[in-house]
Amino acid sequence: xxxxxxxxxxxxxxxxxxxxxxxxxxxxxxxxxxxxxxxxxxxxxxxxxxxxxxxxxxxxxxxxxxxxxxxxxxxxxxxxxxxxxxxxxxxxxxxxxxxxxxxxxxxxxxxxxxxxxxxxxxxxxxxxxxxxxxxxxxxxxxxxxxxxxxxxxxxxxxxxxxxxxxxxxxxxxxxxxxxxxxxxxxxxxxxxxxxxxxxxxxxxxxxxxxxxxxxxxxxxxxxxxxxxxxxxxxxxxxxxxxxxxxxxxxxxxxxxxxxxxxxxxxxxxxxxxxxxxxxxxxxxxxxxxxxxxxxxxxxxxxxxxxxxxxxxxxxxxxxxxxxxxxxxxxxxxxxxxxxxxxxxxxxxxxxxxxxxxxxxxxxxxxxxxxxxxxxxxxxxxxxxxxxxxxxxxxxxxxxxxxxxxx
Amino acid sequence: xxxxxxxxxxxxxxxxxxxxxxxxxxxxxxxxxxxxxxxxxxxxxxxxxxxxxxxxxxxxxxxxxxxxxxxxxxxxxxxxxxxxxxxxxxxxxxxxxxxxxxxxxxxxxxxxxxxxxxxxxxxxxxxxxxxxxxxxxxxxxxxxxxxxxxxxxxxxxxxxxxxxxxxxxxxxxxxxxxxxxxxxxxxxxxxxxxxxxxxxxxxxxxxxxxxxx
Numbered sequence: 001x002x003x004x005x006x007x008x009x010x011x012x013x014x015x016x017x018x019x020x021x022x023x024x025x026x027x028x029x030x031x032x033x034x035x036x037x038x039x040x041x042x043x044x045x046x047x048x049x050x051x052x053x054x055x056x057x058x059x060x061x062x063x064x065x066x067x068x069x070x071x072x073x074x075x076x077x078x079x080x081x082x083x084x085x086x087x088x089x090x091x092x093x094x095x096x097x098x099x100x101x102x103x104x105x106x107x108x109x110x111x112x113x114x115x116x117x118x119x120x121x122x123x124x125x126x127x128x129x130x131x132x133x134x135x136x137x138x139x140x141x142x143x144x145x146x147x148x149x150x151x152x153x154x155x156x157x158x159x160x161x162x163x164x165x166x167x168x169x170x171x172x173x174x175x176x177x178x179x180x181x182x183x184x185x186x187x188x189x190x191x192x193x194x195x196x197x198x199x200x201x202x203x204x205x206x207x208x209x210x211x212x213x214x215x216x217x218x219x220x221x222x223x224x225x226x227x228x229x230x231x232x233x234x235x236x237x238x239x240x241x242x243x244x245x246x247x248x249x250x251x252x253x254x255x256x257x258x259x260x261x262x263x264x265x266x267x268x269x270x271x272x273x274x275x276x277x278x279x280x281x282x283x284x285x286x287x288x289x290x291x292x293x294x295x296x297x298x299x300x301x302x303x304x305x306x307x308x309x310x311x312x313x314x315x316x317x318x319x320x321x322x323x324x325x326x327x328x329x330x331x332x333x334x335x336x337x338x339x340x341x342x343x344x345x346x347x348x349x350x351x352x353x354x355x356x357x358x359x360x361x362x363x364x365x366x367x368x369x370x371x372x373x374x375x376x377x378x379x380x381x382x383x384x385x386x387x388x389x390x391x392x393x394x395x396x397x398x399x400x401x402x403x404x405x406x
Numbered sequence: 407x408x409x410x411x412x413x414x415x416x417x418x419x420x421x422x423x424x425x426x427x428x429x430x431x432x433x434x435x436x437x438x439x440x441x442x443x444x445x446x447x448x449x450x451x452x453x454x455x456x457x458x459x460x461x462x463x464x465x466x467x468x469x470x471x472x473x474x475x476x477x478x479x480x481x482x483x484x485x486x487x488x489x490x491x492x493x494x495x496x497x498x499x500x501x502x503x504x505x506x507x508x509x510x511x512x513x514x515x516x517x518x519x520x521x522x523x524x525x526x527x528x529x530x531x532x533x534x535x536x537x538x539x540x541x542x543x544x545x546x547x548x549x550x551x552x553x554x555x556x557x558x559x560x561x562x563x564x565x566x567x568x569x570x571x572x573x574x575x576x577x578x579x580x581x582x583x584x585x586x587x588x589x590x591x592x593x594x595x596x597x598x599x600x601x602x603x604x605x606x607x608x609x610x611x612x613x614x615x616x617x618x619x
Contacts, residue, residue, distance in 0.1 A: 014554040018414060021534050145521075170525035173421035180421040182527065329521050338472050346519065391418045391532055398532075401442045402569065405534045 002049070002190050004056040010189050011383050019383065022390045023057035025405050031061040031393055032112035036076065036121035038065045042185070043118050043141050049188050050386060059390070062112070066105040066122045071097060076121040082151030083120065084143055095154060099124055114393050123158045135396040138162040141185070143309040143330065144172035163396055168310050169331040181392060184334060186385035187315045187376070192288035194319055197296055205293035211247060211279055216359050219249040219298040221291055221317075224265040224282070227307045228252075229327075231264070232348050234271050234278065236304070239352035241277070244359055251281035251294055296320050300358050300365065304351055305329055315380045318342060318372035323365035325354045335380065341372040410579045412538040412549055414557040415564060417529040419446075426524040428515040429479065432466065433505045435526050441494040443528035445568050448488060448497065450529075452563070452602065464488075465524075466501060473522045479508045489596045493570060531564060543583070543617045547610055555602040562597050562605070576609065580616075588616035 008016045033051065035043050047063055054061045068076070075098050078088045102124035109125070111132045117125060118139045126136050138159055144167060156176070159165055164179045173180050187194055206213050218237065222228040230250050237248040250268060265282070272278040283290055295301060301317035301324045308330030315335055317324045326332045328344040336342035343354045358365040378384070394405070422439060426432040436444065447465040463484035471480030482504050491497040509515060518524070536557060540546035550558075561575040571578070573593050581589040591612055597605050 012554070014552055014557075017536075018416065018534075018554060018556065021414075021536070022416065022532075025534075167421060170421055170527060171425075171521065171523070173423040173525065175423050180423060182419040182421050328519075333522065337468070344472075387416060388418070391416055394532065395418055395530065401440075401528075401530050403530060403532045405532055 001052050002188075004053050006190060007381075007383050011377065011381065015383070019057055019387055019390070022387065022394070022405075023054075023059050025394050026059050026390065029060065029114060029393065030112035031059065031114045031116060033061065033063040033116045033118065034066060034109070034122050034125065035063075035118035036066050036068065036073075046185065046382075046385070047118075049191070049382060050389070053382070054386060054389070057386070057390075064109055066102070066125070067108075068101050068105075068121070072101045073121075079120045079151055079155070080142060082148035083140075083155075085146035085148065088148060088151070090151065103127065114396065116389075116393075117162075120155055123155055126158050126161045129161060136162045137164050137166060137392065137396075139166040139183075140172065141168060143169075143307075144174070145169075145330075164392065166392065169334065171330075181388075181395075183385065183388040183392065184331065184380060185310050185312055186380050186382045187312055187319060188382045189319060193292050194316055195292070197289070197292055201289065202293045202297045205290050206297050209249075209279055209281060211249065211297075213297060216244065216246040216299040217249055217297060218246055218300045218302060218355055219251065219294055220302040220304065221251050221295065221313050222303065222305070223252045223261065224250075224268060225261050226264050227305060229304045229306050230268045231271075232306075232351070233302055233304050234268065235348045236302075236351040236355060237278070239349070240355045240359075243356060245277075246299075246355075246359065247277040247279065249279045249281065249294055249298065251279075251283055251291065253283060253285065291316075292320075295322060298322060299362075300325060300355055302351065302355075303327065303332065304345075304348075305332070308332055311335065312380075314342070315376050318369070319376045319380075321366075321369040321373040323358050323368045324372060325351055325358070335375070336372070337375070340368070341375045342368055407582055410540040410546060410575075412536045412540070412553050412557055413533055413560055414536050414554055415531045415533045415560040416556060417531055420528045420530060422526040422528060424526040426526070427517045429470065429474065429476070429505055429509055429512075430515050432470070432524055433502060433509065435524070436466070436498060436502050436505065439526050440528060441498070442530070442568075443526055444494050444498045444501070446527055446529045448486075448501075449563060450527075452559070452598070469518075469524045473518045473524075474516055476508075476516075479505065479512075482508065487596075488567075488598050491567065492572065494567060497567075531560075531568070533560065543580070543585070543588075543613055546579075547613045547617065550606065550610055550613070555606070558602055558606055558609075580613075585616060588613065591616070 033047055037044050051061055051063055075094045078090045082088045106125045106128040111134055114135045116137045119141055129136055160177050162178060164181055165176060166181045166183050167173055168185055220233050268280050272280045295317050301322045303311055303314050303326035305327050310331035314324055314326050314332055324342040325345055326336060336344055338344040345351045424435055426435050450465055467480050467484035470476050470483060538549045540549050565571045565575040566573055577589040577592040
């Protein structure tokens, strides 16, 4: 287990002390996180890292998982897709079944002073609020910019019963009668994916994949998905290749359960077969060290997404002080101030233009990377997300824009 | 003379659910959002990007320059001399006046690309006492080296404008210590044109200079 004290060398002693000061204001309060899965997925990952750290700060926090059967999770998948803006067919009977499972779980759970509900699956537990009391918070981790109107209307009936709704990016804010708070996701600088690596490890990963470290490497880490635009990345690479002898790495997880993703992967592989300097790496799930090494050994990192939730791969690359060229979509503009801590682009041509610029001007590229790393240090590390969560819990007990904590 | 108690503050970012896609909507928003939103958008960049050269100014200027590609309005908004304002009310009026004048003279007000709208936000600040207490200028300087930038930010920026204290906390305390020359010099500093770490160093040098005298 990671010790909270290990973060002092990264964020500074005084900043860590502020977390301890803040946590004192939650003495005597119990906090309960509730989501729908104990392992797998981003929410379980962040909770499993964050909860032990919050306990070390002295916070009385726990984590419960609701139970559901296959039918329930089929329905919640539809709700999830609907919030993403994908048109879905969902019947009244399915919505009623969703409520039944939530009610069954509500009867079995014991609720704490502060109930922190994550994502749509357990959202209707809040019906229990009238009988158990307490403070209730709803945290939406998913992209919420264009939700399906019917599904949002259904969920909104529950969301507005909470004290506060929490979103990951400004664009996800809704017209709601309750307070809405921004808490961006974060990366853990001490995780396998982000920790410092010896140069030998980086070299061995590049050697294993047959990538030549003596020539510039441009890399995009993302799953093979149309929305990550790997085809656009290859086009940008080809424009630059006329001038610079570079290599392109497209690395990411599989898309075995996603027929559209398989088509994208096939297209990308076909392109790669025609050019020995394009590397398409389909990585298994436990490849954090490989991803870490690929990012650290690259000259430039791309994230040329057409649509993005938050795009934490940008934060991961910036944390390694790498110059990043990324599309101005989703949460990416929060992570990159254009020309200060990275480059925001809107087209294939723009991406190609900036790849050339950054490879030709390594000092400028390095400055972007260094600025980007500092921006991540201050705004997108797990310690900041812990701070925001503590503030969120404390804020339930105060009103007004300026709060003096005694 | 009371010792100086260093405080710190942490911000909670509120989403107002209001957005602008062009300068006309930006103006409407600036005129009607609550004051903590104006404060947030004119100060957030300082805190979020405090390590950078002090170039990126306020959110309004950044958005107009980089998203709407309106360099003229962007420059006007970025050169607002925030240190001269004693209230957010006045600052809001100045921002609105600049944008309104610009809209009248412009031929068109282009829309932002989809996904790059301006989102109005605000912050609640939570103020806490730190264990640090300074009895004289020398102790003050030593503590100043250690406190977080949140603490520095609170005493310099929040105390003056958000909490309408008239001047920053450091100047006020040195005035109470009968060090008016140092207090005046700290008041004359334009903190908006420093990075926060640069500002910390500058304050330490100034206090050391006066402590010797």
